[in-house]
Amino acid sequence: MTGGVDSRQRVAAYVIRRLGRRSELLVFDQVGIPEAGIQVPAGGIRPGESAEGAVVREVTEETGLAGAAIRARLHTEDKPHPVTGQPRTTQFFVLDAPAHCPDAWSHRVFGKDCDAGLTFDCRFAALPLQVPLADEQDAWLGLVDPTFATVRPHTCRQGRA
Numbered sequence: 001m002t003g004g005v006d007s008r009q010r011v012a013a014y015v016i017r018r019l020g021r022r023s024e025l026l027v028f029d030q031v032g033i034p035e036a037g038i039q040v041p042a043g044g045i046r047p048g049e050s051a052e053g054a055v056v057r058e059v060t061e062e063t064g065l066a067g068a069a070i071r072a073r074l075h076t077e078d079k080p081h082p083v084t085g086q087p088r089t090t091q092f093f094v095l096d097a098p099a100h101c102p103d104a105w106s107h108r109v110f111g112k113d114c115d116a117g118l119t120f121d122c123r124f125a126a127l128p129l130q131v132p133l134a135d136e137q138d139a140w141l142g143l144v145d146p147t148f149a150t151v152r153p154h155t156c157r158q159g160r161a
Contacts, residue, residue: 007078008088011055012042012137014144015068017097017124023148024124025141026097027133028063031106031119037134038125042090043113055093062115063122064107067098075140082135092140097124 015026030036041062045054052070059068074092081088104123109115127148132138142149 006087008081008086009045009051010042010088010090011045011051011058012040012090012092013055013059013068013095014040014074014092014141015059015063015065015095015097016071016127016144017101023127023145025127025129025148026059026063026065026122027125027129028107028120028122031121033118038131039134040137042137043115051091052093055091055095059095061113062107062109062120064105065098065101065122068095069098070095074143077140094144 013026017024017026025040027038027040029038041055041059043054043058043062045051049057051073055070056068060066071094074094077090077092079088079090080086101124104121107120107122109118109120127141127145129138129141129150132150132152138150
């Protein structure tokens with residue numbers, strides 16, 4: 001089994017929109033909380049809820065986008081929370097965006113989770129991303145399509161010859 005008994009069980013969604021030969025990823029920023037960074041829909045799996053049900057719910061709750069269809073479960077990641085250090089297991093899914101959706105919109109989060117009441121500025125960003133996502137949420141995009149891997153800045157290390 002992936003993740004320990006005390007590991008928080010989560011899902012994350014790569015919602016992909018195809019426009020001709022171009023592909024885009026649904027991302028959002030939290031209004032008034034720039035330090036949260038750019039993110040994809042993600043959150044906890046409720047007791048008795050399937051991972052598939054949770055990922056569709058999270059997309060709808062956090063973005064207001066309805067009708068995204070699950071294409072595949074992509075990867076399971078065991079990684080501690082970046083702030084609390086608490087263990088968590090996240091199942092990443094790839095979803096296809098509905099045929100007709102806006103390029104960008106604002107959405108006030110509903111539901112019972114800790115994000116309730118927050119406003120997210122949602123948009124589709126061209127792939128590959130030019131800026132990494134918060135908490136390295138973009139780490140598995142290359143598994144969807146190798147050309148989707150996030151562009152990372154080149155660093156030059158200087159050392160002795």
